Amino acid sequence: MSSTPPTTMPPASTAPAAVAVPATAAATTTTTTTTATTPSGAGPALTAPERVPVERSKGINGLDKIVLREVRGSSAEVYLYGGHVTSWKNDHGEELLFLSSKAIFKPPKAIRGGIPICFPQFSNLGFLEQHGFARNRFWTIDTDPPPFPTGTPPKAFVDLILKPTDEDLKIWPQSFEFRLRISLSPAGDLMLTSRIRNTNSDGKPFTFAFAYHTYFSVSDISEVRVEGLETLDYLDSLQNKERFTEQGDAITFESEVDKIYLGTPTKIAILDHEKKRTFVLRKDGLPDAVVWNPWEKKAKAMADFGDEEYKHMLCVEAAAVEKPITLKPGEEWRGRQELSAVPSSYCSGQLDPRRVLQGS
Numbered sequence: 409m410s411s412t413p414p415t416t417m418p419p420a421s422t423a424p425a426a427v428a429v430p431a432t433a434a435a436t437t438t439t440t441t442t443t444a445t446t447p448s449g450a451g452p453a454l455t456a457p458e459r460v461p462v463e464r465s466k467g468i469n470g471l472d473k474i475v476l477r478e479v480r481g482s483s484a485e486v487y488l489y490g491g492h493v494t495s496w497k498n499d500h501g502e503e504l505l506f507l508s509s510k511a512i513f514k515p516p517k518a519i520r521g522g523i524p525i526c527f528p529q530f531s532n533l534g535f536l537e538q539h540g541f542a543r544n545r546f547w548t549i550d551t552d553p554p555p556f557p558t559g560t561p562p563k564a565f566v567d568l569i570l571k572p573t574d575e576d577l578k579i580w581p582q583s584f585e586f587r588l589r590i591s592l593s594p595a596g597d598l599m600l601t602s603r604i605r606n607t608n609s610d611g612k613p614f615t616f617a618f619a620y621h622t623y624f625s626v627s628d629i630s631e632v633r634v635e636g637l638e639t640l641d642y643l644d645s646l647q648n649k650e651r652f653t654e655q656g657d658a659i660t661f662e663s664e665v666d667k668i669y670l671g672t673p674t675k676i677a678i679l680d681h682e683k684k685r686t687f688v689l690r691k692d693g694l695p696d697a698v699v700w701n702p703w704e705k706k707a708k709a710m711a712d713f714g715d716e717e718y719k720h721m722l723c724v725e726a727a728a729v730e731k732p733i734t735l736k737p738g739e740e741w742r743g744r745q746e747l748s749a750v751p752s753s754y755c756s757g758q759l760d761p762r763r764v765l766q767g768s
């Protein structure tokens with residue numbers, strides 16, 4: 409994507425989340441160890457007492473993966489290929505993310521499922537490959553990340569970093585540092601925080617779009633409702649991204665859906681009737697939300713997706729698409745999503761999904 413906004417979208421504006429943050433010492437990204445800094449960023453530390461050690465192992469096809477475990481039993485897995493979360497399990501060991509049984513796990517193809525990172529482009533809205541290149545690159549463990557200024561650090565987390573290669577600079581001539589922290593809270597919530605900094609030395613700003621392309625595992629798509637997107641405007645990717653307004657009820661699914669909802673609330677609920685489970689997606693710095701299910705015909709057309717798998721997944725993607733983000737050199741943007749899975753007796757009509765959205 410060039411530094412001027414892509415032609416097909418409204419002009420870019422600097423998202424409020426972009427702030428000029430003084431550059432810190434360049435993070436060393438050469439060593440990849442199974443330990444990392446204490447949350448304060450005070451240099452490499454072994455597993456400090458409060459920190460659960462990061463497990464590094466070989467995953468599918470020998471690709472490096474990191475396993476995060478929370479003491480109460482929840483866990484997450486992330487592949488260095490793509491900085492790609494491929495698993496998030498609750499404290500009963502139940503898998504909460506969808507991962508296709510036909511996922512290829514072989515560069516340059518992105519892993520089908522989990523949480524692909526879409527950067528610096530979303531979909532085909534620009535001249536780069538679909539969804540940009542971050543999900544097709546090898547990330548490294550960031551052993552010296554700049555400290556997070558807020559809150560108490562999580563116990564189970566890993567910091568990854570992506571910087572452009574010379575090849576990347578040929579297709580997208582922008583220098584950046586993309587730091588991604590994946591963490592599990594004691595309650596088993598999964599948090600992804602992205603910090604993207606413009607490190608151009610030529611004074612050039614750049615503009616990018618972004619999405620956490622989350623594949624939620626659901627029991628049966630025809631028994632799923634999404635709350636929080638009612639009455640919003642959306643761009644329908646099945647109708648040449650024309651703008652429409654959503655009706656007033658919860659969203660349900662009877663056919664292929666591919667919509668970019670605009671100006672969405674910070675909380676969205678995905679209710680799985682059969683499993684009596686509600687996913688709550690909380691987000692900051694990501695005003696849009698993409699909802700996608702390929703349904704039967706498109707499922708059959710995807711080699712890395714089972715013909716029937718559309719019944720057991722739904723993508724709800726915290727995103728910044730309508731207003732791509734512009735950063736000047738030295739500025740950093742932060743985009744965060746937090747996923748929780750809570751029991752919901754919604755099927756008995758007892759749980760008002762709006763309470764889930766208004767709750768803390």
Ligand SMILES: O=P(O)(O)OC[C@H]1O[C@@H](O)[C@H](O)[C@@H](O)[C@@H]1O
Pocket residue numbers: 518531538539621645666667698700723725
């Ligand atoms: O096959 P990909 O590149 O991972 O994209 C999958 C889907 O990703 C969604 O986010 C897009 O809205 C869809 O249009 C697209 O088909």
